[in-house]
Amino acid sequence: MLERDNVDPRRLVVMTYSNKAAGELSERIAKRRPDAAAAMWIGTFHAYGLNLVKQFHQALGFSREPRLIDRAEAIDLMLDRVAGLNLTHYRELYDPTDKLRDFLSAISRAQDEVVSADRYAELVEEMRALDHSSETQERVKRAREVAQVYKSYTDLKRALERIDFGDLVALPAELLTRNPTIAAQLREDIDHVLVDEYQDVNRASVQLLKAITNQGRNLWCVGDVRQSIYRFRGASSLNLARFDHGDFTGAMRDQLDTNYRSREEIVEAYSTFADGMTLAGATSVKLKAHRGRLGRPPEFRHIDGITENEIDGVADAIAELRAEGYSYRDQALLCRGNDRLAELGRGLEARGIPVLYLGSVFERPEVKDLLAWLSLLVDRRAMAMARDTGIPGMTLSLEDIGALSDALNDDALPPLAWLGSGVAGFSSDGIATIARYSALLDGFDARSAPWDVLAQLLLDRTRIAADICSSNDMAARAKGIAIWQFLNFVRAQPLSSGNAISRLLERIRRLVRLSDDRDLRHIPQAAQGIDAIRLMTMHGSKGLEFPAVHVTGMTKGSFPKRNPAPTCPPPDGMIKDAGGAGIDFAAREDEDELQCLFYVALSRAKDRLILYSPNKDTANRKRNPSDFIARMGKGVESRIVSATNYGIDNSDAPVAINLIGESTYWQHQLSVYERCPRRFFYTYVLNVGGKRVTSSFEDMHEVVRRVITELNAAETAIDLATARDVFDVHWNSSELASRQASTAYRVLADELVTRFALTRAEGTLEPGQSLRFKVGSATIRVNFDYSLVDGTGRKTLRYIQTGHHKKTVLTGNAAFAPLLAAQHAAPGYGAELLHLSDGIRVALSDHAGKAADKRAGIGKIVDAIAAGQFEPKPSNRSCPKCPAFFTCGTVPPGTAQKKF
DNA sequence: CAATCTGTTTTTTTT
DNA sequence: AAACAGATTG
Numbered sequence A: 001m002l003e004r005d006n007v008d009p010r011r012l013v014v015m016t017y018s019n020k021a022a023g024e025l026s027e028r029i030a031k032r033r034p035d036a037a038a039a040m041w042i043g044t045f046h047a048y049g050l051n052l053v054k055q056f057h058q059a060l061g062f063s064r065e066p067r068l069i070d071r072a073e074a075i076d077l078m079l080d081r082v083a084g085l086n087l088t089h090y091r092e093l094y095d096p097t098d099k100l101r102d103f104l105s106a107i108s109r110a111q112d113e114v115v116s117a118d119r120y121a122e123l124v125e126e127m128r129a130l131d132h133s134s135e136t137q138e139r140v141k142r143a144r145e146v147a148q149v150y151k152s153y154t155d156l157k158r159a160l161e162r163i164d165f166g167d168l169v170a171l172p173a174e175l176l177t178r179n180p181t182i183a184a185q186l187r188e189d190i191d192h193v194l195v196d197e198y199q200d201v202n203r204a205s206v207q208l209l210k211a212i213t214n215q216g217r218n219l220w221c222v223g224d225v226r227q228s229i230y231r232f233r234g235a236s237s238l239n240l241a242r243f244d245h246g247d248f249t250g251a252m253r254d255q256l257d258t259n260y261r262s263r264e265e266i267v268e269a270y271s272t273f274a275d276g277m278t279l280a281g282a283t284s285v286k287l288k289a290h291r292g293r294l295g296r297p298p299e300f301r302h303i304d305g306i307t308e309n310e311i312d313g314v315a316d317a318i319a320e321l322r323a324e325g326y327s328y329r330d331q332a333l334l335c336r337g338n339d340r341l342a343e344l345g346r347g348l349e350a351r352g353i354p355v356l357y358l359g360s361v362f363e364r365p366e367v368k369d370l371l372a373w374l375s376l377l378v379d380r381r382a383m384a385m386a387r388d389t390g391i392p393g394m395t396l397s398l399e400d401i402g403a404l405s406d407a408l409n410d411d412a413l414p415p416l417a418w419l420g421s422g423v424a425g426f427s428s429d430g431i432a433t434i435a436r437y438s439a440l441l442d443g444f445d446a447r448s449a450p451w452d453v454l455a456q457l458l459l460d461r462t463r464i465a466a467d468i469c470s471s472n473d474m475a476a477r478a479k480g481i482a483i484w485q486f487l488n489f490v491r492a493q494p495l496s497s498g499n500a501i502s503r504l505l506e507r508i509r510r511l512v513r514l515s516d517d518r519d520l521r522h523i524p525q526a527a528q529g530i531d532a533i534r535l536m537t538m539h540g541s542k543g544l545e546f547p548a549v550h551v552t553g554m555t556k557g558s559f560p561k562r563n564p565a566p567t568c569p570p571p572d573g574m575i576k577d578a579g580g581a582g583i584d585f586a587a588r589e590d591e592d593e594l595q596c597l598f599y600v601a602l603s604r605a606k607d608r609l610i611l612y613s614p615n616k617d618t619a620n621r622k623r624n625p626s627d628f629i630a631r632m633g634k635g636v637e638s639r640i641v642s643a644t645n646y647g648i649d650n651s652d653a654p655v656a657i658n659l660i661g662e663s664t665y666w667q668h669q670l671s672v673y674e675r676c677p678r679r680f681f682y683t684y685v686l687n688v689g690g691k692r693v694t695s696s697f698e699d700m701h702e703v704v705r706r707v708i709t710e711l712n713a714a715e716t717a718i719d720l721a722t723a724r725d726v727f728d729v730h731w732n733s734s735e736l737a738s739r740q741a742s743t744a745y746r747v748l749a750d751e752l753v754t755r756f757a758l759t760r761a762e763g764t765l766e767p768g769q770s771l772r773f774k775v776g777s778a779t780i781r782v783n784f785d786y787s788l789v790d791g792t793g794r795k796t797l798r799y800i801q802t803g804h805h806k807k808t809v810l811t812g813n814a815a816f817a818p819l820l821a822a823q824h825a826a827p828g829y830g831a832e833l834l835h836l837s838d839g840i841r842v843a844l845s846d847h848a849g850k851a852a853d854k855r856a857g858i859g860k861i862v863d864a865i866a867a868g869q870f871e872p873k874p875s876n877r878s879c880p881k882c883p884a885f886f887t888c889g890t891v892p893p894g895t896a897q898k899k900f
Numbered sequence B: 001c002a003a004t005c006t007g008t009t010t011t012t013t014t015t
Numbered sequence C: 001a002a003a004c005a006g007a008t009t010g
Helices: A019-032 A034-039 A045-055 A071-085 A097-112 A117-130 A134-160 A165-178 A180-187 A203-212 A237-247 A264-275 A307-323 A338-350 A365-376 A398-410 A428-441 A450-461 A464-470 A474-491 A500-513 A582-602 A667-675 A677-685 A696-713 A720-733 A742-760 A814-825 A844-866
Strands: A012-016 A041-044 A192-195 A219-221 A299-303 A331-335 A533-537 A546-551 A605-614 A637-641 A656-659 A664-666 A764-767 A770-775 A778-783 A786-789 A795-801 A829-835 A841-843 A895-898
Touching: A012 A019, A012 A045, A012 A203, A019 A034, A019 A041, A041 A045, A045 A165, A045 A203, A071 A097, A071 A134, A071 A500, A071 A696, A071 A742, A097 A134, A097 A165, A097 A203, A117 A134, A165 A180, A165 A203, A180 A203, A192 A203, A203 A237, A264 A582, A264 A605, A299 A307, A307 A331, A307 A338, A307 A546, A307 A605, A331 A338, A338 A533, A365 A428, A365 A450, A365 A474, A365 A500, A398 A428, A398 A895, A428 A450, A450 A464, A450 A474, A450 A500, A464 A474, A546 A582, A656 A844, A664 A667, A667 A677, A667 A778, A667 A814, A667 A844, A677 A844, A677 A895, A696 A720, A696 A742, A720 A742, A770 A814, A770 A844, A778 A814, A795 A814, A814 A829, A814 A844, A829 A844, A841 A844
Parallel strands: A012 A041, A012 A192, A192 A219, A299 A605, A299 A637, A331 A533, A331 A546, A546 A605, A656 A895, A664 A778, A795 A829
Antiparallel strands: A764 A786, A770 A778, A786 A795, A829 A841
């Protein structure tokens, strides 16, 4: 219509909700009207907002164009601030990064609703006055602290002249509402505004639209409530419902009734599903399938086996369809989450099927090799030398790694010092390898610029780039793309003086922790033509179409699966028109969103649609299909399928290990093994563990731990004043004392030390004991901090933990070592865990019934260590904090020797 | 039979 | 953390 009416493309604004959508749209228009595509403005709300912020930065109160920060930077900014806010209901945990992330997403939601920090605080007080139930009052207390953080964060951004993603839309929306002159001035340059995927707009975007359009009279929107899948970022069914009843009074609505994409069988399936959708504002639509019937129904394949067999089933189907004429590039594989997608990608590749998917760039071996090498320039312990690079001549044997780690243990040498001097006990191969590393890293040091180092390593000093270029298979191309993306990322880092390498590595850890490395996963346009299966999340598939679509993970309990309620729920009334408690609304919206997500996935298919789920879990219990399967109606062919066994073995080969003599393990070593056996291997077997990555909070706890150790060494009771003196000495000699905002940490540390001193006085004090017990031929050691005799003569050993009590504290086996040690070596004593941060005590003696099981569990750990079983347990949460983050991968060849 | 415990599985993201 | 399947317990 706009085309026909001769609209001036220069006066046309087209808004989308993602860069991908903007790119697609731009390309489609360029095909028909290349001149127009170049002239009109096409982009995301955020991009449009950024332009406005730049243009009107003075009106917005900035002295210059503010710098945009991402989530990782925002957390960096706030880390020291939260310590000073004295929050009680959201206590700082060991690492406040997680808490801050929760705060920031709550703040971001508020920005989506154009609710300022002050307004947020008002809403909290309104909620307090309205509902006196204890449940609500509890939420009030928490929301009040969010308001505090919100205010502090906003002030900080103002002071530093920074803006975040939320500001990109919220600030212009506010400005234009407040300042009609600017809005009018903007409107003069715009004839029409087009909004694609209107169901994804949030309040901030609507407000922006209201300001730049003439009360909606020149606004054109396309939207489908059934495809509203971005509710977690403020898109709400209410916005579409309100489109012509409130937001843009007098707007017109029309409905599409013909589908030009999918075959009739597929349209039937998702229409049937849509009829059962419980969705506010959805009207029933009878879609006509323009392309008619194909004669092949959508399928549900209930794969006989576990999750791994589901990949076999998909591989079979991909091969079948290929034989029928659907090339790899015609087929897409969708699932809910990125983690599963990565597994599917690896699995299909292992089964010989090419996939167009990178996964997380920083977790790819070829990128990890580069990161490991970079880390050598700043890591005096040279931990990365324990990595198997897979590049001939560039990997040390386990024996040589042992020798190197011995050599680096004693001296406080600077990084790379080991390259020059010979290392005692090295094999001749090892000496040759070290020589190659000397050549590889020659001339670089901790102050080198990461990009320069990487470029030289790739192009001049190794054959990595050359090998990738000369190879033509899909795996090599994916490697090339991953390295390319990584280099682009490195180059985009802000230039700064000092140690850029350390900061780069630190930033990567944080990005992975926050899962904010996703935009690096995009496959460049140039690679899109490759004949390989397209892998993407259901969210990522929106707006795309494929001749054949495979959807995995259709198990009950995993799809649909309610998202956990936000840690920091919004105050009631923050979401306009939601009515009732904010959390209930969120839960309803969540259910809707999952139905929409399924609808989106189904409607991507043009000809063929196959859904999958495994029918067993690893404990051989049955897993039922998702309830959604039945809701697609009778047109779906549903059957149990036995997939081909591709003989893929994902098990981790044991490491050759030689344990000298009888072993003695500390309890904390067993805990590490339980959390991640591979980490245990690096830290205690190879002994290459460098310093753990710590936050200020953790450093603070470390100081407290040192104070406790010193106080424990004293045989007599210690008064508070002495305890404080000891604390002063340790605090002042710690690195923390000189850090910014250290007073806040000091207050916390002081509380912990005080509590420790007080708990020692709860009875007659006896000194701590180092107890041991045997499991098989191994000995387990546990250090108790002290023991107390109370008035009735009952004796209790205390085991102090400086942090908060967690419900999971008694999961696993190693946690019971104190109980077992007390039972065995200190008869007549009870054993108790005491958490200093909250004073919570756990009487281990109450769990004596589990002792036998736990002892057996510890026996299994000990045996597994002796058998060289060190499989990695990857997790986005813990891996980025692990010292071996850049090292972890295949274990190098050789035999590890170790005396525990 | 209901209640409780155990083990397994599981989320999305805008420059 | 919370849902699910199944076993165990009272």
